[in-house]
Amino acid sequence: MSFFPELKELVPDAQFYGVGGEELASHGVELLYHLKDFSSMGFSEVIGKIPFYFNALSRIENEVIKRGTKVAILVDFQGFNMRLAKRLKKRGVKVLYYVAPQAWAWKAHRAQVLSETVHTLFTILPFEKSWFLDRGVKQVRGVPHPLMLTYKDQLQDIPKKPYGSWEDKVKLLLLPGSRRFEIHSLLPIFIQTAIELKKRYKLEIHLVKVSHIQNDIYEYFKDDIDVWYDSTELTQAMRNCHFSLAASGTVTLSTGLFELPTVVCYQASLLNEFVYYNFIKYKGPISLTNIIHGERVFPEFVQDQVNSSQLTQVISSWLDSENAYNKLKAKLQGTKDLLSGEDFSVPKYMAQVLHE
Numbered sequence: 001m002s003f004f005p006e007l008k009e010l011v012p013d014a015q016f017y018g019v020g021g022e023e024l025a026s027h028g029v030e031l032l033y034h035l036k037d038f039s040s041m042g043f044s045e046v047i048g049k050i051p052f053y054f055n056a057l058s059r060i061e062n063e064v065i066k067r068g069t070k071v072a073i074l075v076d077f078q079g080f081n082m083r084l085a086k087r088l089k090k091r092g093v094k095v096l097y098y099v100a101p102q103a104w105a106w107k108a109h110r111a112q113v114l115s116e117t118v119h120t121l122f123t124i125l126p127f128e129k130s131w132f133l134d135r136g137v138k139q140v141r142g143v144p145h146p147l148m149l150t151y152k153d154q155l156q157d158i159p160k161k162p163y164g165s166w167e168d169k170v171k172l173l174l175l176p177g178s179r180r181f182e183i184h185s186l187l188p189i190f191i192q193t194a195i196e197l198k199k200r201y202k203l204e205i206h207l208v209k210v211s212h213i214q215n216d217i218y219e220y221f222k223d224d225i226d227v228w229y230d231s232t233e234l235t236q237a238m239r240n241c242h243f244s245l246a247a248s249g250t251v252t253l254s255t256g257l258f259e260l261p262t263v264v265c266y267q268a269s270l271l272n273e274f275v276y277y278n279f280i281k282y283k284g285p286i287s288l289t290n291i292i293h294g295e296r297v298f299p300e301f302v303q304d305q306v307n308s309s310q311l312t313q314v315i316s317s318w319l320d321s322e323n324a325y326n327k328l329k330a331k332l333q334g335t336k337d338l339l340s341g342e343d344f345s346v347p348k349y350m351a352q353v354l355h356e
Contacts, residue, residue: 177247256289
């Protein structure tokens with residue numbers, strides 16, 4: 001929550017507690033749980049943690065009663081926070097929900113729950129505000145996407161990379177994900193793609209390592225990687241490179257904001273694949289850059305579609321066609337304009353609610 005330090009200054013007498021990481025703890029938030037306690041990916045992992053989640057719901061509710069809490073700020077984690085919002089509403093707590101769950105993608109009925117439980121809903125995607133207002137949520141405020149705040153300064157000076165700027169070497173950035181399963185599945189395909197591209201172009205392979213992943217999975221490919229970055233150097237990597245292969249996730253919005261042509265890949269377990277194809281009605285794009293543009297600006301490949309032949313073909317099409325490359329870059333230049341949000345201060349608004 002990048003707005004939290006300012007919020008804390010605006011309400012110095014308020015006591016904050018709940019779920020968070022080191023950053024919130026450093027600002028004086030009392031952690032009932034650390035964020036890593038809630039970490040899970042996909043339906044199979046979530047199922048195994050159901051008892052923990054329900055125990056956490058009860059503990060947080062009991063703390064709310066004991067402390068006489070009046071306002072709650074719920075951040076992301078929709079499956080858990082939607083249930084918590086119901087409990088808090090019954091206890092008379094004003095719920096500020098930052099940011100809106102992707103109910104438009106699946107479980108549209110959550111809009112009804114939000115209309116009954118939240119004081120204010122904050123949205124970060126351009127179409128979400130009207131979507132939730134149309135479904136009965138009375139207080140909706142559109143805010144800049146958190147990445148717009150994270151990269152506020154860097155986005156003022158995005159390096160220009162016109163067609164052919166890779167005359168000496170094509171710099172290909174590999175972003176195989178932040179989960180061991182993702183990296184194990186995607187990195188070998190990304191490496192094979194790079195090897196295929198090297199047969200036709202002068203290519204340099206760049207890779208961003210994730211700090212919480214054991215190094216052995218990266219070490220296996222150490223002879224194939226030309227330039228390494230740690231996760232804190234993602235911005236530098238995106239600024240340096242010409243193209244990217246990336247696992248689906250928030251990082252694909254980062255590459256969109258930095259106007260880095262990206263091929264988006266997604267692979268999941270068989271259980272997650274079954275649930276996706278049989279229970280989720282949303283059939284639109286999966287990459288956040290594509291979602292906010294309302295079209296597939298970045299090519300997307302899922303499950304068995306993810307193979308080196310497909311990925312090589314896409315990167316080659318950008319390298320070989322000035323028109324295709326320039327068309328993509330022109331689209332990407334408008335990404336940050338779609339994420340600007342309303343002109344108001346989130347911490348000042350929240351402080352006002354806390355003072356009511």
